Amino acid sequence: MEIRQSAGKSYAYLLGVYLGDGCVTVPGGYPSDRRCFRLNTIDRDFAETVKSALDGLTDQTAYINTYAVKKSSKPNHSLVSRCDDLCWILVEDTEKKQIIPSYVAGWSKENRLAFIVGLMDSEGFVGAHKENPTNRRYYMGYKSCDPWVPDFVRLLEITGIRIGKVSTEKPLKEGYKAPTRFTVKMQSWVDSGARFNIARKQDRVDEWASAGPYENRSWRPRRLSSEANMPNALATG
Numbered sequence: 001m002e003i004r005q006s007a008g009k010s011y012a013y014l015l016g017v018y019l020g021d022g023c024v025t026v027p028g029g030y031p032s033d034r035r036c037f038r039l040n041t042i043d044r045d046f047a048e049t050v051k052s053a054l055d056g057l058t059d060q061t062a063y064i065n066t067y068a069v070k071k072s073s074k075p076n077h078s079l080v081s082r083c084d085d086l087c088w089i090l091v092e093d094t095e096k097k098q099i100i101p102s103y104v105a106g107w108s109k110e111n112r113l114a115f116i117v118g119l120m121d122s123e124g125f126v127g128a129h130k131e132n133p134t135n136r137r138y139y140m141g142y143k144s145c146d147p148w149v150p151d152f153v154r155l156l157e158i159t160g161i162r163i164g165k166v167s168t169e170k171p172l173k174e175g176y177k178a179p180t181r182f183t184v185k186m187q188s189w190v191d192s193g194a195r196f197n198i199a200r201k202q203d204r205v206d207e208w209a210s211a212g213p214y215e216n217r218s219w220r221p222r223r224l225s226s227e228a229n230m231p232n233a234l235a236t237g
Helices: 007-021 044-057 084-093 101-107 111-124 148-156 187-192 197-209
Strands: 023-025 036-041 064-065 074-080 124-128 140-142 180-184
Touching: 007 044, 007 111, 007 197, 036 140, 044 064, 044 074, 044 180, 064 084, 084 180, 101 111, 101 148, 111 124, 111 140, 111 148, 124 197, 140 148, 140 187, 140 197, 148 180, 180 187, 187 197
Parallel strands: none
Antiparallel strands: 023 036, 036 074, 064 074, 124 140, 140 180
């Protein structure tokens, strides 16, 4: 099993999913030191991607059960894997989802991207401005209450994915944690080679990118400063 510093893409992705929508629980009827990995999602393709990663890392087969949800037109896909050893590693290395392990920053770009995609599949969003009829109506971002968000921001930056302003929003209710929110520059996401495993999100990114370079998609193309238009004296001298 390729984990920690010597991790492969499967572990990197699962670590991201665990810090996002995934969780580790103690199944009923098992000893207190027995753990299983769980994920609940409305996206079947997300559940299947996580199952594939788990099955490739452990000798325990992950299972997906689908059932209807009241007051929802979409069913829930519940994934369970009784991968005890892997679960202990995820819990311990993240201090129960309180930190991003320090070794993640030292991974190859390929593995960092897998980790980032795991988090973005979980808690990233690709929205649309209703008043804008063009490809430019789409925007991408991330929202979370977790304490390690500043470290995630730095990880995005060293991987070449640019973000917008980071802001702290008001808690939904008194006593709730205040969520941190920021936008992701979609061109840098595309340029990095990152792709969602959730089709409904990636389809919007693909449509946004289908018009070509940024200047072809913008209502008001960027204006270069006069200095930017001037030849570089050092380069030409």
